[in-house]
Amino acid sequence: MTHPVMQEDTYTTPDGRKIGGVVMEMKNITLRFGGVTAIKDISFDIREGEVRAIIGPNGAGKSSMLNVINGFYHPQEGEVWFRGEKRGPMKPYQIARQGIARTFQNIALFKGMSTLDNIMTGRLIHMNTSIASQAFWKGPAESEEIANRERVEKIIDFLEIQTIRKTPVGSLPYGLQKRVELGRALASDPSLLLLDEPMAGMNVEEKEDMSRFILDVNDEFGTTIALIEHDMGVVMDISDRVVVMDYGAKIGDGTPDEVRKNEKVIAAYLGVAHD
Amino acid sequence: MIYREVGDFKTTYRADGQTFPIWFDRIRYYVVLLIAFCVVPFIINDYWLNAVLLPFLIYAIAAIGLNILTGYCGQVSLGTGGFMAVGAYSCYKLMTGFPDLNIMFCVLLSGVITALVGMLFGLPSLRIKGFYLAVATLAAQFFLVWLFNKVAWFYNYSASGQITAPERTIFGYRITGAETSAPVTYLFCLVLVVILAIVARNLTRGHLGRSWMAIRDMDIAAEIIGVNPLKAKLTAFGISSFYIGVAGALLFAVYLGAVEVGEVFGIQKSFLVLFMIIIGGLGSIFGSFAGAAFMVLLPVLLKNVLVGTLGWPTDIATHLEFAIVGALIIVFLILEPHGLAQLWRIIKEKLRLWPFPH
Amino acid sequence: MPAEFWYGVEVLLNGLMAGVMYSLVALGFVLIFKASGIFNYAQGVMALFAAQTLVGIQTGQIPFAHIINVVLGTDVHHFGWHVPALLGLVLALVVMIVFAILVEKLVLKHLVNQEPIILFMATIGLAYFMEGFGELMWGADVKRIEIGLPQGGNAWVEENTAFLGGEDFYGFYLDTLDIVATLIAVALVTSLVLFSQYTKTGRALRAVADDHQAALSVGISLRTIWVIVWSIAGFVALVAGVMWGAKSGVQFSLSLIALKALPVLMLGGFTSIPGAIIGGLIIGVGEKMFEFLIGAPFLGGATENWFAYMLALIFLIFRPQGLFGEKIIERV
Numbered sequence: 001m002t003h004p005v006m007q008e009d010t011y012t013t014p015d016g017r018k019i020g021g022v023v024m025e026m027k028n029i030t031l032r033f034g035g036v037t038a039i040k041d042i043s044f045d046i047r048e049g050e051v052r053a054i055i056g057p058n059g060a061g062k063s064s065m066l067n068v069i070n071g072f073y074h075p076q077e078g079e080v081w082f083r084g085e086k087r088g089p090m091k092p093y094q095i096a097r098q099g100i101a102r103t104f105q106n107i108a109l110f111k112g113m114s115t116l117d118n119i120m121t122g123r124l125i126h127m128n129t130s131i132a133s134q135a136f137w138k139g140p141a142e143s144e145e146i147a148n149r150e151r152v153e154k155i156i157d158f159l160e161i162q163t164i165r166k167t168p169v170g171s172l173p174y175g176l177q178k179r180v181e182l183g184r185a186l187a188s189d190p191s192l193l194l195l196d197e198p199m200a201g202m203n204v205e206e207k208e209d210m211s212r213f214i215l216d217v218n219d220e221f222g223t224t225i226a227l228i229e230h231d232m233g234v235v236m237d238i239s240d241r242v243v244v245m246d247y248g249a250k251i252g253d254g255t256p257d258e259v260r261k262n263e264k265v266i267a268a269y270l271g272v273a274h275d
Numbered sequence: 276m277i278y279r280e281v282g283d284f285k286t287t288y289r290a291d292g293q294t295f296p297i298w299f300d301r302i303r304y305y306v307v308l309l310i311a312f313c314v315v316p317f318i319i320n321d322y323w324l325n326a327v328l329l330p331f332l333i334y335a336i337a338a339i340g341l342n343i344l345t346g347y348c349g350q351v352s353l354g355t356g357g358f359m360a361v362g363a364y365s366c367y368k369l370m371t372g373f374p375d376l377n378i379m380f381c382v383l384l385s386g387v388i389t390a391l392v393g394m395l396f397g398l399p400s401l402r403i404k405g406f407y408l409a410v411a412t413l414a415a416q417f418f419l420v421w422l423f424n425k426v427a428w429f430y431n432y433s434a435s436g437q438i439t440a441p442e443r444t445i446f447g448y449r450i451t452g453a454e455t456s457a458p459v460t461y462l463f464c465l466v467l468v469v470i471l472a473i474v475a476r477n478l479t480r481g482h483l484g485r486s487w488m489a490i491r492d493m494d495i496a497a498e499i500i501g502v503n504p505l506k507a508k509l510t511a512f513g514i515s516s517f518y519i520g521v522a523g524a525l526l527f528a529v530y531l532g533a534v535e536v537g538e539v540f541g542i543q544k545s546f547l548v549l550f551m552i553i554i555g556g557l558g559s560i561f562g563s564f565a566g567a568a569f570m571v572l573l574p575v576l577l578k579n580v581l582v583g584t585l586g587w588p589t590d591i592a593t594h595l596e597f598a599i600v601g602a603l604i605i606v607f608l609i610l611e612p613h614g615l616a617q618l619w620r621i622i623k624e625k626l627r628l629w630p631f632p633h
Numbered sequence: 634m635p636a637e638f639w640y641g642v643e644v645l646l647n648g649l650m651a652g653v654m655y656s657l658v659a660l661g662f663v664l665i666f667k668a669s670g671i672f673n674y675a676q677g678v679m680a681l682f683a684a685q686t687l688v689g690i691q692t693g694q695i696p697f698a699h700i701i702n703v704v705l706g707t708d709v710h711h712f713g714w715h716v717p718a719l720l721g722l723v724l725a726l727v728v729m730i731v732f733a734i735l736v737e738k739l740v741l742k743h744l745v746n747q748e749p750i751i752l753f754m755a756t757i758g759l760a761y762f763m764e765g766f767g768e769l770m771w772g773a774d775v776k777r778i779e780i781g782l783p784q785g786g787n788a789w790v791e792e793n794t795a796f797l798g799g800e801d802f803y804g805f806y807l808d809t810l811d812i813v814a815t816l817i818a819v820a821l822v823t824s825l826v827l828f829s830q831y832t833k834t835g836r837a838l839r840a841v842a843d844d845h846q847a848a849l850s851v852g853i854s855l856r857t858i859w860v861i862v863w864s865i866a867g868f869v870a871l872v873a874g875v876m877w878g879a880k881s882g883v884q885f886s887l888s889l890i891a892l893k894a895l896p897v898l899m900l901g902g903f904t905s906i907p908g909a910i911i912g913g914l915i916i917g918v919g920e921k922m923f924e925f926l927i928g929a930p931f932l933g934g935a936t937e938n939w940f941a942y943m944l945a946l947i948f949l950i951f952r953p954q955g956l957f958g959e960k961i962i963e964r965v
Contacts, residue, residue: 019630044462050558069474070499072495072498072499088540091497091498091503092498092499093498093500093501093502093503093504096498096499096500096501097501101500104313104496108493108495109492109493109496110493110496110497110556111487111492111493112488112489112491112492112494113485113488113489113492116487117488120482120485120489120501121485121486121489121497121502122500123357123482123503124489124500124502125500125501126485127481127482128482129481131478131510131514132481134477134478134481134482135477135478136474136477136483137477139479141477142289142292144482145288145292146287146288146292147288148482149288150288153288174535184500185500187348188500190502211341216458279640289825298771320692351753353755389801399946399949399950402953403946403949403950403951403953404953405749405750406750407899407949407953408661408673409692409750409753410896410898410899410945411899411942411945411946411949412895413892413895413896413942414939414943414945414946416942417938417939417942418939418942420938421935421938424935425932425933425935426933433937442825458962462928467667473895507763542892546757546761549754549757550758552753577923580855587668587703588699588703589805591703591769594725594765594766594768594769594773595765595769596765597761597762597764597766597768598762598764598765598766598769599765600758600761600762600765600904601758601760601761601762601763601764602756602758602762603758604757604758604761604762605739605740605755605758605759605762607753608744608747608751608753608754608758609743609744612751613746617960
């Protein structure tokens with residue numbers, strides 16, 4: 001599926017992971033809400049297998065960018081290319097079915113359901129027995145349910161949340177809810193995982209756990225990850241390349257080291273007045 | 276002491292996913308079915324059938340239907356009465372148009388027709404949400420009642436504007452028409468209720484049910500993880516309307532026998548079924564039964580106590596019923612928004628620990 | 634101009650006046666919705682209850698007389714006095730304020746932070762309760778309101794418009810009551826708008842409508858505000874109840890006008906006072922004209938039963954935020 005030309009410029013990270021060609025490319029994206037321009041002419045790419053971070057001050061347009069990637073917002077200008085194909089007008093659920101999953105800045109779990117059921121919803125795109133078959137349960141519906149349950153149990157083991165399997169998610173502490181949400185996204189077996197501030201509001205220990213899970217996901221399943229994060233230490237540690245946004249525009253793009261030295265980035269973060 | 280899950284370990288996902296995972300619950304479920312099928316038909320009389328059992332069974336179907344839409348999929352509908360009317364009038368047209376068609380098929384086909392109408396009126400739910408949608412379903416309610424009132428074809432041009440169920444039988448037993456026997460109509464409805472309840476349970480525990488609940492709990496997140504909102508909402512509207520249509524058909528053909536649309540299927544009917552699922556419990560099949568039982572029994576009880584025992588006039592009893600039902604709705608919403616079903620769960624939690632609560 | 638045209642205009646005028654009445658009921662909804670985010674289904678029953686109370690007080694009915702007689706075996710009906718219209722109105726208003734306080738204390742206080750749909754269903758419960766309670770209190774018979782409102786067609790309008798059409802046209806037939814109701818509704822709406830724009834309480838109301846949390850943080854008491862809006866809504870209900878009651882008698886069907894106000898709100902948007910007024914006018918005119926032009930000649934009539942809902946439904950499919958609502962930007 002990957003674009004043939006892109007295959008060539010693969011590289012290997014210092015820690016030995018192979019990064020492939022471009023999976024997703026954003027070309028000159030501009031997004032407006034009425035008179036407000038949330039994203040101004042931004043282009044960047046995401047490569048197969050990398051951890052790509054998007055950083056920037058509050059209101060820089062980072063979440064809007066994720067919303068563009070998974071089709072919740074439709075940019076007025078620019079193109080989104082996924083796996084070598086230009087994306088036409090698509091609904092978010094169709095994009096999810098292409099293998100793009102995400103978590104949300106403000107947890108968006110299904111409050112009325114248990115941990116298990118929440119993660120099972122991540123499998124919905126892989127479940128398609130007919131209504132008639134489900135109505136009488138025995139047969140294909142039941143075996144489909146069990147097969148998917150087995151996959152979900154692996155994720156539950158991976159995230160170490162076995163004990164809260166049947167707990168309603170509304171009653172879980174914040175950190176665990178974030179973990180369940182990650183579980184739900186993983187359950188769909190995504191090839192590209194979008195994480196919107198996965199560590200917001202966590203203490204140091206929880207952040208370390210979450211970082212470990214993210215790196216493990218990337219490492220073990222080969223999942224490409226694009227994440228938004230405010231904790232610079234974490235971002236610089238776990239990401240391969242970083243996009244920096246400010247006031248809807250891209251002001252930097254490169255490896256953590258390159259970005260750290262970028263003067264525009266320093267200015268944005270130290271609060272030098274805009275002209 | 277009996278009610279325990281300890282030691283009842285599940286070794287397969289199949290066993291873990293069953294409807295009644297606890298041994299005692301399973302036994303109780305079979306006992307209830309046994310009594311309903313093998314004991315009740317022999318002790319039933321016309322009073323109990325008409326005052327309590329038939330309306331309970333029929334409204335239980337309607338309540339399950341509305342619960343699928345409102346309790347599981349989160350789309351509030353005030354069009355239940357109108358959809359029940361579709362079921363009733365479809366059944367009437369099928370019965371009179373195809374006299375040889377088995378009444379069971381008539382009832383089920385009425386459900387299918389209602390499902391199609393329900394999906395049509397469910398289309399706006401894609402654009403309209405929350406109580407905007409609730410008000411939009413009022414359009415269905417008023418339009419459908421008006422339609423069945425004004426278009427004479429629906430009531431076969433009868434002078435009274437009423438529809439009357441002709442006599443139909445199954446295996447030689449009269450199901451509809453005059454002089455039906457209590458055990459027969461009871462069993463007819465019971466079979467339908469049991470099958471439809473099991474189907475509803477299966478649908479709600481599978482992936483379809485999860486996509487409904489996902490839409491209910493957070494529609495935007497649901498769409499982003501891959502739920503097609505159109506499909507989820509329309510299946511909910513369709514299946515819900517199927518149940519409601521079947522209930523409407525039964526209410527007309529088996530229970531009342533003759534129906535005038537504005538009287539039987541008015542907006543009050545929509546509220547009645549809505550109250551059943553609020554009091555019974557949103558998002559619970561058991562709650563649908565509990566709510567139906569409650570709303571059927573309450574007026575009977577009030578009437579027996581106030582009119583029968585105390586000798587009050589019936590209009591006072593009726594007004595009192597309104598006030599009590601209204602107050603109960605509020606009390607339930609304040610104390611236990613999940614209704615009787617949740618109370619039952621809490622009792623079971625307590626029983627699990629009894630008699631050593633610590 | 635042919636006479637048909639002028640009869641069409643008459644329908645239009647009647648529609649406009651019916652629309653004003655719808656607006657009046659819708660206004661009660663908007664007030665409560667803005668201040669508490671509650672979609673108050675009971676607004677219509679409040680109008681019924683207010684009208685029942687007014688009649689009950691005026692004619693000196695003994696509350697719960699029916700039930701007292703049954704329980705105690707007595708035979709009481711009336712106190713035997715007759716209260717003047719103005720005093721009756723004031724007393725009925727006091728009852729509605731007491732009602733507002735009770736609703737706040739017994740219902741709203743316990744449902745803070747619940748989802749809107751739960752609150753909506755609670756108000757359906759409230760409507761049922763009030764309906765039963767009102768009939769227990771004042772009896773279920775159809776009552777007449779007598780506070781000196783004029784009845785019948787307005788001769789002056791009829792005589793002075795007859796020249797418009799030809800031989801077959803006898804002038805516009807308009808109910809005097811409708812004209813009076815329109816004037817009162819206009820006055821009421823104007824004073825409410827002035828109240829919310831220029832008084833301290835009005836500002837607090839708007840602050841609460843904008844953001845509950847923020848309003849709390851600057852020291853506005855949410856509970857007081859709720860009592861105030863429910864009282865105002867009670868007042869609006871009283872006015873609406875009196876107008877509709879005078880027109881068609883105080884009876885159960887009065888509470889159904891609340892349902893008619895729902896499509897009005899859907900058109901106008903739940904939070905907009907001008908929206909409620911214009912929505913009401915559109916529905917009033919729309920349903921009368923539809924019945925006149927299409928319903929009665931081609932569909933067998935009585936299309937007023939559903940026209941408003943269908944109009945709102947179709948309208949909302951194309952513009953879910955209503956006429957005056959802001960475009961909804963969904964966020965995640």
